[in-house]
Amino acid sequence: DAAVLSLVVHHIENPSAVLNEAAKILRPDRGGGVLLVIDMLAHDREEYRRTMGHRHLGFAPDQITTLMNEAGLRGVRVHELPTSTESRGPGLFVASGRIGR
8 A cells, every 4th residue: 555765766776667666566446555755855965976875866856756757656745854953964855646546
């Protein structure tokens, strides 16, 4: 009924492929399954590629919306999560979309 991808998509070379696979496992009946994606907002910390193996420097809300729509998810919503003034990392978002009728 639901799948969660938490802080993983920015590590994947082909985000479309992982979102398509996640959408495939969702049940289309009973109102449709939900995919929840929690990841980094777009940022410019290029050193993350070298030091942490990031393939992408986060995602803009319109970018993740497009990727999720292309995976067959509908009603995609993206919300930026509140950040602490003490936070040193990039901001995060949560996106949700539903497969099904």
